[in-house]
Amino acid sequence: xxxxxxxxxxxxxxxxxxxxxxxxxxxxxxxxxxxxxxxxxxxxxxxxxxxxxxxxxxxxxxxxxxxxxxxxxxxxxxxxxxxxxxxxxxxxxxxxxxxxxxxxxxxxxxxxxxxxxxxxxxxxxxxxxxxxxxxxxxxxxxxxxxxxxxxxxxxxxxxxx
Numbered sequence: 658x659x660x661x662x663x664x665x666x667x668x669x670x671x672x673x674x675x676x677x678x679x680x681x682x683x684x685x686x687x688x689x690x691x692x693x694x695x696x697x698x699x700x701x702x703x704x705x706x707x708x709x710x711x712x713x714x715x716x717x718x719x720x721x722x723x724x725x726x727x728x729x730x731x732x733x734x735x736x737x738x739x740x741x742x743x744x745x746x747x748x749x750x751x752x753x754x755x756x757x758x759x760x761x762x763x764x765x766x767x768x769x770x771x772x773x774x775x776x777x778x779x780x781x782x783x784x785x786x787x788x789x790x791x792x793x794x795x796x797x798x799x800x801x802x803x804x805x806x807x808x809x810x811x812x813x814x815x816x817x818x
Contacts, residue, residue: 676704676717677814682807693743693787696811707813712787714813716780724778724786724813726752729771741789742776748789750776777816786813 680696693712707714716722726740742750752774778786788811 675815676706676722677812678702678704678707678714679810679812680707680709680712681811682809685807691789694790694809694811696809704815713785714787715785716782716815718815718818719781720779720818721816722778722780722786722813723775723816725773725775725810726788727771727773727808727810729808739791741791743787743789744778744780745784749778749786 679700681698681700682694682696683698695712696709699707699709704717706717714724724742726742728740738753740752741748742752752772780786
């Protein structure tokens, strides 16, 4: 079981999360519908709850957790794709991003597009959370299975019991 750390600063007590992780992916990757995104780099994993081999965050105890996803893609055309947040293998939340969701950085001749989302989930011990990237647009429009260079960040932490 992960144990939260406590620190005192003057009269204030600060409770640190007992589980926190951040995983990143940089470069091209080939998404596979209904399969979890496997991140290439685990930056940290306090509590050892994130499994970089499966792409799963596994709750070591019941509680309220926050998950964050940041996505950046350098593409010549804007896309319309979907990221699913899955809980115990089932699609729990759906994020569809289209050209209207992207922030254009104003670089002539190319588009650099990004979006981010966060969500709260109440998890029970041994529940697992991961991401699935579905890219029907990319395959149908461009005819390639591999996405152009991207940066994707997936992080999460326990907020409270």
